[in-house]
Amino acid sequence: MRTLDLQLPGHRYPIFIGPGLLEADGLLDPYIRGRQVMVVSNTTVAPLYLDRLLARLGRFETHTHVLPDGERYKTLDTLNGIFDALLAVPCDRQVTLLALGGGVVGDIAGFAAACYQRGVPYIQVPTTLLAQVDSSVGGKTGVNHPRGKNMIGAFHQPQCVLADTDTLATLPDRELRAGLAEVIKYGLIRDAAFFAWLEAQLEALLSRQADALAHAIEQSCRNKAEVVAADEREQGQRALLNLGHSFGHAIETGLGYGTWLHGEAVAAGMVMAADLSRRLGWLDGASVERVRALIRRAGLPAAAPAELPADRLRALMAVDKKVQAGRLRLVLLEAIGRAVVTGDFDPDALAATLAECRGPAAAAAVAP
């Protein structure tokens, strides 16, 4: 087992990474304060892993609440269902919520914990690669509003994170690849050595070799933890985690949510950010090719889908939440392993990137 400590002002918590952690006796006990535990999961993950988890929680009074599966259920209604379940028991202010699932379950259960009785502890047990390397770490929680994704939420840090790499065995291939996009992101923004390791070990990751996965998750969480520790509430450095996301969100919105997975859109977006960085003279062509090649080898799209014209993408980027005081701010690369946030770039270079980074139509771009 690998353990990382996330140190924040006033709160510190461990991230446990490795195989067999759901079976590890007593691992969670020190992080559960009261006697009640409410496990929140969904209809896909609960049949796979809920029993394993409950078997280790015999010391506690356990309850479970199973959500329908899908981003479309990441709503205030679903959140209210969790409150109903907590109050029906009833659960007291010492209850610990345990989020067992991907980022959707983690975000919504974390937000329920932030709100229930003005805040109760929770534990993240992420079961997708994306959740293990990204959403479970850092304390952002929330739900969607019909007018925007993640528009209602709170910062609420978990007591601990338990990333059992064995759970990735059942993850659909496409979800695994989408999670890899965020893994690659950490190498690009601040860890050139990790990027080089990913180039060497990509096949091991795609074939789900346990050691390779644990190393990739550990390095990703370490990088995210360092960024979050320096900037818990996204005033500055934390924005670097949005590399590829302004382009990616425009693609997700333009295609309609769910056509491409988030990680797929971010993958294309990172190549576009690299391409723009080269046009601005910040990044050399060989580095752009390294980015594009790794994304392609991971089976991820390396350009925007053909059906989204440049002006449509540009318009969608302008309404993205990263626009501050009317100016679009982007995360760009000075080198592999060094990213910067800037609003100071030539708009013609952006237009050229949007016009030229274009792949096949959406359906054909992504492996099944």
Ligand SMILES: NC(=O)c1ccc[n+]([C@@H]2O[C@H](COP(=O)([O-])OP(=O)(O)OC[C@H]3O[C@@H](n4cnc5c(N)ncnc54)[C@H](O)[C@@H]3O)[C@@H](O)[C@H]2O)c1
């Ligand atoms: N809080 C943050 O900082 C943060 C960061 C990034 C993303 N997010 C959020 O995370 C969400 C996306 O998370 P995600 O990619 O994990 O999606 P997800 O939670 O929808 O999971 C993807 C699919 O995989 C299934 N699944 C989960 N674990 C499985 C397993 N072990 N075996 C088989 N199937 C499994 C899920 O039921 C779902 O169908 C979005 O809502 C996004 O906004 C939050």
Ligand SMILES: [Zn+2]
């Ligand atoms: Zn992301």
